[in-house]
Amino acid sequence: MQNSQPTYMSVPPSGQTHLALKAESISKYFYMPEKFQVLRQVSFEVYTGEFVSIIGKSGSGKSTLLYILSTMDTDYEGLLTLNGEKVTGKPQNALAAFRNEHLGFVFQFHYLLPDFSCLKNVMIPASRLGKYSEEEIEHKAYEKLKMLGVADQALKPASQISGGQQQRVAIARALINEPTILMGDEPTGNLDSKNTSIVFDMFMQLSKEFGKTIITVTHDNDFANKSDRIIEMMDGKIIPAQPTK
Numbered sequence: 138m139q140n141s142q143p144t145y146m147s148v149p150p151s152g153q154t155h156l157a158l159k160a161e162s163i164s165k166y167f168y169m170p171e172k173f174q175v176l177r178q179v180s181f182e183v184y185t186g187e188f189v190s191i192i193g194k195s196g197s198g199k200s201t202l203l204y205i206l207s208t209m210d211t212d213y214e215g216l217l218t219l220n221g222e223k224v225t226g227k228p229q230n231a232l233a234a235f236r237n238e239h240l241g242f243v244f245q246f247h248y249l250l251p252d253f254s255c256l257k258n259v260m261i262p263a264s265r266l267g268k269y270s271e272e273e274i275e276h277k278a279y280e281k282l283k284m285l286g287v288a289d290q291a292l293k294p295a296s297q298i299s300g301g302q303q304q305r306v307a308i309a310r311a312l313i314n315e316p317t318i319l320m321g322d323e324p325t326g327n328l329d330s331k332n333t334s335i336v337f338d339m340f341m342q343l344s345k346e347f348g349k350t351i352i353t354v355t356h357d358n359d360f361a362n363k364s365d366r367i368i369e370m371m372d373g374k375i376i377p378a379q380p381t382k
């Protein structure tokens with residue numbers, strides 16, 4: 138069920154006690170060339186099935202944080218636990234395997250291969266896993282495209298469909314390996330309001346019906362306000378939780 142107001146607090150969705158993410162005192166420095174602390178002891182938790190939006194002014198550290206949460210950046214202080222597994226300190230090959238199994242990503246730009254069909258684009262991450270036959274992967278990919286409402290575009294090259302459709306194909310691709318956590322970096326940043334709404338509804342459905350955890354950075358306050366919870370950043374820190382009116 139959709140919350141009309143974000144809670145700002147880490148309140149578990151009803152009956153949910155499992156944490157999808159626990160960030161403990163995450164700090165990050167850049168050297169440019171002088172030392173600059175971009176994240177300052179960031180700590181928060183996200184429950185399984187929550188749909189969380191990370192907002193904040195440009196330069197507040199949102200993308201840097203998401204990059205760490207996604208396990209792509211390992212150069213930080215603090216501790217990150219995803220799906221109960223401590224990921225901080227894991228070697229790169231173990232992190233790659235972890236990402237394949239648990240995480241899906243949606244970006245502002247879809248990064249689809251333009252000459253490949255939409256179906257083929259969605260199949261690629263599953264083919265890389267080497268777990269299923271090509272027929273099984275094709276079936277799964279088609280099911281995901283159907284779920285996103287773009288199955289009729291399956292055989293078209295990715296370059297020949299609209300921007301909104303491309304983003305839906307990109308979401309299908311992110312879901313092909315059945316990740317439990319979906320991370321988005323401005324996933325609607327390039328979309329008009331109609332397609333933003335379609336993507337939002339899909340994220341909400343993934344969270345509420347399929348129990349996926351959604352963590353997304355966004356500049357779109359309307360989008361954020363409709364999600365379960367907002368995490369607001371300022372100057373590399375999370376602004377302390379405030380009760381809603």
Ligand SMILES: Nc1ncnc2c1ncn2[C@@H]1O[C@H](COP(=O)(O)OP(=O)(O)OP(=O)(O)O)[C@@H](O)[C@H]1O
Pocket residue numbers: 167168169175193194195196197198199200201202
């Ligand atoms: N590779 C880097 N080297 C040095 N400084 C960086 C690097 N990446 C980001 N920064 C700095 O870190 C700060 C946070 O950047 P980040 O991209 O995380 O902010 P953001 O909140 O995502 O911003 P935006 O909303 O504009 O995307 C900024 O001051 C930025 O200039």
